[in-house]
Amino acid sequence: MFENFMTALRVVLPLALFMGIGVLVRTFKVVDRPTMRKVDGLCFRLFMPTLLFKNIYESDVLHHMDGWGFLYVLVCILILFFVAGLLLPRRLLPDGDSAAAVGQAMIRPNYILFGIAVGTSIFGSGSAGIGIVALFGALIVPLVNIFSTLILELNRSGKADLKNLFLSILKNPMIIATLFALTLLALNIRIPDLLYTVVSDVAGVTTTIAFISLGVSLDLSQTLSNRRTLILAVLSRMVLIPLIFLPLSIALGFRDGALCALMIFFAAPTAVASYPMAVAMGADGPLAGQLVCSTTVTSIFTIFCWTFLLRTFGLM
Template identity: 30%
Template sequence: METALFFQVFTVTGPVFAMLIAGVYLRKARLINDAFIATASNLSFRALMPTLLFFSILQADLDTALQLDLIGYFYLVTLLTFGWAWLWSLKRVPVRDRGVYVQGAFRGNCGIIGLALAASQYGVYGLSTGGVIAGIGIVLFNVLSVVVLGIYSPTFESDIKSVLSNLARNPLILSVLAGLLASWVGLGLPEWVMVSGDYFASMTLPLALVCIGGSLSLGSLVDSGRLAISASLIKVLWTPALFTVIAWLIGFEGRDLGMLYLFLASPTAAVSYVMARAAGSDGKLAANIIAISTVFSMVTIMFGLYLLEHYGLI
């Protein structure tokens, strides 16, 4: 029974992490390089992922995709984790590193890894509902990241106007809003358009996951440091463990509880490195947090899903 449960959990997490590992080895074998990763990541962000989110939300029932209680709780946890990590950093993290540390501890890779896990576990429901959570979550992630990096960076200013401008042009946010609007008005598209969209969108998650794997630096695991490990543990262990239990206590159950866990347990987003570099902060620390949290999450997500399945909570 326990072995069967383990393999059930592995069928959810295995394919996702296999793509990450494939990216690592493809990079090592020089079948992909920085130029490929940059181009493919840009394609995923600007075209593939928006298409996936739009069609998954369009084809879902709007009452099912727009789960305000899930979105509200996810937002609340994000804010609490942000505050918790910031308070924790005040006495334990050098001033110059606090912005990078806090961002690494709260900003999850929901748009790729979280969404891929949700789709693997819950199919269409995971894609549509997860797409809404990820798309709307980007707004809060960006605002909080700009605030904390701006405070601790000598060269980066928290310009609210530029933040709002970037959010208004974000392809993921726009695709989620377009999908919700199209679903609400009952937009019908020709069958050939739907099939073509599905073909195009099907490339999204494998390609994005391979790019993340290819961008990971295994050297970062050796040169990790206390701060990177600490931020990673907050992101993939303490936050999902604590707030998944609280979610269960206040009434979340079944696939909703499972969705919350998968998104809360997702490792640090790769874009946090870009944000840190743009802020003139320690890019090496940001890269270390991304690498370590991703590797740690391979264990913590599987173990957490196993416990949730074992006790019949999801």
């Protein structure tokens, strides 16, 4: 019991401390939010794809591909898209802009950032477990990007541009990194050690920089203006969705790396990228930012609880 408690603590404590450093950095005006937004862009285009590439490349994922798991993820995303992304926000919220922001928050987890960090803490770098977590991410990230865009467009304007969706998938750095890693593994091509050292060093700073940047962006001062909507959305995203889907995942036989991937998918906070995307597409930007902050703070407690429970019952 104590060992499982410490494992869960090791998962969330570094993440909480990194975000705390980010809050202090902003408080003492060491760096401002506009600067960190540029850092966020660098994380998305360089650091996170490199980390995803490294974890797939170092793991024997070609022998651990789970077609049933991928099908299950697709079905779950479709359910979340129609129910949590479109149906409930439209019925509960008075305007399309707010419904779009909440709908996106329900379906778009901060998977790469939290998934790789949590998976590495539990299974270790280079393990089959973290490889499976990374591979699930390669499926989850583009799918939730597609459906998030559809939610924003359908709630806001009632239509969506499928051509732009397809092009955005092809240009997504996470997709490019995943395909590159899988191609090298399939062809049994090994990167020279001298070059791979640079890849490892770049990947190694991702978690630290990304979570400090996340801490800089956290601002709960405006949440009171939307407290009813935020309470409903946070409870749905961080409590209700994992309570429904994680027991179902366990009952269907998912364990270890696959169950960890599903835990992150269902219990991770809303992705930071949902805020600029909501602003760019004309949804309720302030509400989207408040959802990111609120779910991120809540996730420290909920991910700890889920990790502790799943480890205690020997499921992960």
